[in-house]
Amino acid sequence: MMQMPPQQETNLAVVVIPSRNENNVSVHAEPAFSSSNVSPSPCGSPPNADEPPAPVKFSFLRRSLYPITLKFEDVGYNIKLRTNRNSCCAPNEPKLTRNVLNGVTGMARPGELLAMLGPSGSGKTTLLTALAGRLPGKVTGAITYNGHPFSSSVKRKIGFVSQDDVLYPHLTVLETLTYAALLRLPKELTRQEKADQAEMIISELGLGRCRTNVVGGPLVRGVSGGERKRVSIGLELLVNPSLLLLDEPTSGLDSTTAQRIVAQLRAVARGGRTVVTTIHQPSSRLYRMFDKVVVLTEGCLIYSGSAGLVMEYFGSLGYSPGFDFINPADFLLDLANGIKPDLRHDDQQEFHNKLEYHDEQNSIKQSLISSYKKNLYPALKAEIQQHSLDQDTHPSRKMSSLRRDESFWMTSWWEQFTVLLSRGLRERKHESYSGLRVFQVMSVSVLSGLLWWKSDTSHVQDQVGLLFFFSIFWGFFPLFNAVFAFPLERPMLIKERSSGMYRLSSYYFARIAGDLPMELVLPTIFVTVTYWMGGLKPSLGTFVLTLLIILFNVLVSQGLGLALGAVLMDAKQGTTLASVTMLVFLLVGGYYIQHIPSFIAWLKYVSFSHYCYELLVGVQYSVNEVYDCGAGRQCRVMDFPAISCLGLDNLLRDVAALAVMLVGYRLLAYMALRVGQPH
Ligand SMILES: Nc1ncnc2c1ncn2[C@@H]1O[C@H](COP(=O)(O)OP(=O)(O)OP(=O)(O)O)[C@@H](O)[C@H]1O
Numbered sequence: 001m002m003q004m005p006p007q008q009e010t011n012l013a014v015v016v017i018p019s020r021n022e023n024n025v026s027v028h029a030e031p032a033f034s035s036s037n038v039s040p041s042p043c044g045s046p047p048n049a050d051e052p053p054a055p056v057k058f059s060f061l062r063r064s065l066y067p068i069t070l071k072f073e074d075v076g077y078n079i080k081l082r083t084n085r086n087s088c089c090a091p092n093e094p095k096l097t098r099n100v101l102n103g104v105t106g107m108a109r110p111g112e113l114l115a116m117l118g119p120s121g122s123g124k125t126t127l128l129t130a131l132a133g134r135l136p137g138k139v140t141g142a143i144t145y146n147g148h149p150f151s152s153s154v155k156r157k158i159g160f161v162s163q164d165d166v167l168y169p170h171l172t173v174l175e176t177l178t179y180a181a182l183l184r185l186p187k188e189l190t191r192q193e194k195a196d197q198a199e200m201i202i203s204e205l206g207l208g209r210c211r212t213n214v215v216g217g218p219l220v221r222g223v224s225g226g227e228r229k230r231v232s233i234g235l236e237l238l239v240n241p242s243l244l245l246l247d248e249p250t251s252g253l254d255s256t257t258a259q260r261i262v263a264q265l266r267a268v269a270r271g272g273r274t275v276v277t278t279i280h281q282p283s284s285r286l287y288r289m290f291d292k293v294v295v296l297t298e299g300c301l302i303y304s305g306s307a308g309l310v311m312e313y314f315g316s317l318g319y320s321p322g323f324d325f326i327n328p329a330d331f332l333l334d335l336a337n338g339i340k341p342d343l344r345h346d347d348q349q350e351f352h353n354k355l356e357y358h359d360e361q362n363s364i365k366q367s368l369i370s371s372y373k374k375n376l377y378p379a380l381k382a383e384i385q386q387h388s389l390d391q392d393t394h395p396s397r398k399m400s401s402l403r404r405d406e407s408f409w410m411t412s413w414w415e416q417f418t419v420l421l422s423r424g425l426r427e428r429k430h431e432s433y434s435g436l437r438v439f440q441v442m443s444v445s446v447l448s449g450l451l452w453w454k455s456d457t458s459h460v461q462d463q464v465g466l467l468f469f470f471s472i473f474w475g476f477f478p479l480f481n482a483v484f485a486f487p488l489e490r491p492m493l494i495k496e497r498s499s500g501m502y503r504l505s506s507y508y509f510a511r512i513a514g515d516l517p518m519e520l521v522l523p524t525i526f527v528t529v530t531y532w533m534g535g536l537k538p539s540l541g542t543f544v545l546t547l548l549i550i551l552f553n554v555l556v557s558q559g560l561g562l563a564l565g566a567v568l569m570d571a572k573q574g575t576t577l578a579s580v581t582m583l584v585f586l587l588v589g590g591y592y593i594q595h596i597p598s599f600i601a602w603l604k605y606v607s608f609s610h611y612c613y614e615l616l617v618g619v620q621y622s623v624n625e626v627y628d629c630g631a632g633r634q635c636r637v638m639d640f641p642a643i644s645c646l647g648l649d650n651l652l653r654d655v656a657a658l659a660v661m662l663v664g665y666r667l668l669a670y671m672a673l674r675v676g677q678p679h
């Protein structure tokens with residue numbers, strides 16, 4: 001029943017990969033565009049037409065060094081359904097579960113392209129995610145890679161392309177692939193060699209014309225959908241994966257582009273890799289490129305085996321198309337939906353209107369599932385077992401490298417940090433240095449300078465008001481900017497951490513360091529303008545201290561924003577909680593209420609704005625400073641009611657409290673990220 005993978009095509013190039021850890025391995029590779037059915041690049045012209053010929057030494061189409069045979073036996077998966085019932089009111093209510101996968105079995109060998117077909121909701125994505133070792137919760141049955149269960153070593157040999165392209169919208173195609181190459185390729189290669197590898201992928205995937213275009217996203221116009229998909233595929237091909245899993249790589253693309261992508265996937269498979277893809281409605285031209293198909297209906301299999309034998313198999317069950325020519329994929333999808341393929345289109349319309357339609361559909365599906373269990377399943381199991389026996393008798397085929405502990409990272413911590421920092425700065429430069437943001441800060445700064453224009457100590461109340469405004473404005477602003485950081489980056493973080501690209505700590509420190517310049521530049525400009533316009537103490541020392549306190553406050557506030565974002569991982573919830581927190585800090589900061597009832601006075605000790613305000617007032621006025629308090633009398637500033645109740649006798653305590661928060665919030669953010677991310 002099983003069709004062996006087509007042998008290597010004749011038009012092969014022998015190339016040498018000078019990777020230092022691969023010891024100049026001689027390998028065979030197909031030229032990427034040797035296939036006659038590959039159509040011209042949607043970027044404009046066929047790749048290489050107006051580009052210098054790409055060096056072949058790094059071609060991703062080199063043979064896989066660690067071929068993987070993927071086996072999945074009796075795979076099952078249930079999801080817990082959310083109910084509207086309040087569980088505390090019905091504690092004994094059994095939890096509702098839904099069976100998404102039920103006894104799914106199959107095998108894909110190196111060199112094969114396996115396609116998963118089935119109606120929407122039949123479980124294709126769930127199965128693919130389970131095969132990639134990324135499905136949360138318990139997966140029953142067995143999924144093995146050369147006989148081994150999923151491990152960190154296997155993870156490094158798997159490429160996973162999700163249905164949604166998770167890419168940074170403001171990076172160009174070249175930058176996207178180059179940064180990935182710098183992070184994912186082994187440290188034995190130089191930076192230049194890694195960059196060359198990215199260039200090679202661009203050339204081989206026909207992205208040459210759009211290499212300097214930004215990738216784009218929902219809010220930014222960038223490259224086309226097909227180009228974006230090829231960038232996603234290229235990111236995985238960079239690491240020469242042994243097993244490549246793709247979720248609907250052709251959805252939303254025109255048939256020519258779809259065919260081009262599948263042709264490339266087939267070429268990738270022919271290099272000794274195992275390629276598994278889910279696909280929606282492939283044309284018959286596409287279907288012919290598949291070696292194997294798995295057909296799902298409602299989480300159960302109706303077929304698993306050779307793509308070329310489906311018509312014969314279903315014909316033997318009495319299901320034959322009523323037409324001379326039919327796309328096998330349409331035929332399979334009709335069957336998976338429980339529709340008899342011999343009904344003509346008009347008849348189907350009529351049939352759909354009948355009441356017994358659903359019963360009939362269900363009975364066809366059940367009969368196909370039973371036939372699969374009776375006719376195909378035993379042979380499939382026997383084949384899988386025979387393959388396992390062969391592996392046991394030929395231990396060399398078991399790929400000992402998979403057992404080796406490869407939990408080490410591809411690049412050093414420092415390398416990861418510098419690459420992630422550079423990538424983050426480039427991706428967010430439009431946001432950090434946006435004119436709107438600068439305008440926002442500058443306009444508030446100039447307006448407050450005018451409102452407090454040349455105030456002096458005869459208006460102490462106004463001056464402390466300005467200092468309080470400093471502490472609150474530079475509490476709100478960084479907090480709200482930081483709260484978005486992790487929720488917005490979450491999909492990228494999950495994707496990249498799932499493929500073991502970098503340590504969480506290197507990402508975290510790069511993110512914090514990348515945000516620093518603008519987080520510190522804007523308050524510096526703001527304070528410089530407002531301090532001197534507002535008539536605060538004309539002393540350079542006091543000005544510098546005021547600036548340092550505000551920058552300290554900014555860092556603490558940013559830390560709280562990062563922590564809220566990392567704990568909640570939801571921008572909406574994060575901003576809601578941030579606004580409530582800042583309102584509380586505003587009220588207990590010490591400016592509006594001077595006599596807070598003792599049972600709630602503790603709130604001010606958790607408010608960084610309170611400490612910041614105390615410090616600002618503390619450095620602004622010296623102990624013996626006086627002001628004109630009317631009728632020619634001189635009063636001590638420290639006796640002014642709004643200041644005396646602050647208790648400025650222990651400013652070091654304020655500094656210590658802010659320092660604890662500075663470290664504590666960042667630590668909390670890191671821990672929350674660690675808990676929520678794949679390891
Ligand atoms: N986390 C989840 N919560 C609720 N339902 C889920 C979850 N994951 C999967 N499902 C359900 O499981 C079924 C299979 O989903 P899956 O995404 O695997 O289908 P699919 O065949 O890939 O569909 P499509 O072709 O539309 O992408 C669907 O009915 C889906 O609603």
